[in-house]
Amino acid sequence: MSEKENKVTDLFKIKYPIIQGGMIWHSGWRLASAVSNNGGLGLIGAGSMYPDILRENIQKCKAATDKPFGVNVPMLYPNLDEVIQIILEEGVKIIFTSAGNPKTYTETLQKEGLKVAHVVSSTKFAMKCEDAGVDAIVAEGFEAGGHNGRDETTTFCLIPNVKKHISKPLIAAGGIALGSQMKAAMILGADGVQIGSRFAATLEASSHESWKNKIISLNEGDTHLTLKELAPVRMVKNKFFHDLEKLYDTGRNVEALKETLGRARSKRGMFEGDLEEGELEIGQVSALIKEIISVEEVFQNLLKEYREVKSFDL
Structure with missing residues (x-):
């Protein structure tokens, strides 16, 4: 340019x-x-x-x-x-x-x-x-x-x-x-x-290196915007994501969502490399990376x- x-x-x-x-x-x-x-x-x-x-x-x-x-x-x-x-x-x-x-x-x-x-x-x-x-x-x-x-x-x-x-x-x-x-x-x-x-x-x-490698493996549809009841966040559909989504089967219970989120979930995922129990935040464009x-x-x-x-x- x-x-x-x-x-x-x-x-x-x-x-x-x-x-x-x-x-x-x-x-x-x-x-x-x-x-x-x-x-x-x-x-x-x-x-x-x-x-x-x-x-x-x-x-x-x-x-x-x-x-x-x-x-x-x-x-x-x-x-x-x-x-x-x-x-x-x-x-x-x-x-x-x-x-x-x-x-x-x-x-x-x-x-x-x-x-x-x-x-x-x-x-x-x-x-x-x-x-x-x-x-x-x-x-x-x-x-x-x-x-x-x-x-x-x-x-x-x-x-x-x-x-x-x-x-x-x-x-x-x-x-x-x-x-x-x-x-x-x-x-x-x-x-x-x-x-x-x-x-x-x-x-x-x-x-974390494991998270970087996960990013480059993602395809279309592998991320989703969720947690609108708290603060909307786009994240990878891993085990942690699906655990959150299961809570919606019993209604939109904000306190249950907060309890499942716990503390330091994003650190656990993106900084420490826990790809199953951590929160993994990335955009839809990851499918191109x-x-x-x-x-x-x-x-x-x-x-x-x-x-x-x-x-x-x-």
Whole structure:
């Protein structure tokens, strides 16, 4: 693709409008710094880190790259004020927030010189982000892995609708792993893309090797969006998933769902490699990911595919 600046590259001072999703248990300093060093925007995933671990990852990322990087902060997690304080103390300049009210921290963070992007799954919430004054909006389709929206709106439907209602830089997320998909998202109105699943299956991702190998074995239909009663999440249909689904046979009992979820199920699956009893979060696009490669190779493939996409006259 052209290195000409657009809204996203100009905002974050990066070479390519490619943002790496701040995925829990995947997005440590190695992945974030590698993405930034290759011209994108790397994000450290604070959602799976205790505050001291987050600080360590920020410091190591600063040592590993002189390029811009940021931190992804799901606002539903505990220790939120402490996490924000660490981000400020360590001089991070970019933050992506999700799963909460964008008004909560946006003004405070911007006064400290940070650029703030917020992740949404609907046009309604994108408009609320615009009203809250965020610097960029990530519109994430139903295809995405991990925590997701309840409306099940696909990226192809979401992006053009959001584009009609906002003026801020728009970043498309959900179902993007190929350069052709990136170009399609930008044709629909996105200024850039956020990619998660493709970066989950890289050498630099901090997730367990067994989980990475599981990702590249997945096919269409191997993931499903569930747990709408709590916080919708797309996960692999393994034993843990089916144990959850059995609870629906006796009704939608929220307390039973919480008890089955227990604690640290996602860590058990994606970080420790328990492919049966752990929670395995990944997007539908995993069916297109068939090899574990380096971040550098991901960028090479994305850019090559993007440039090779042909347009056809009717």
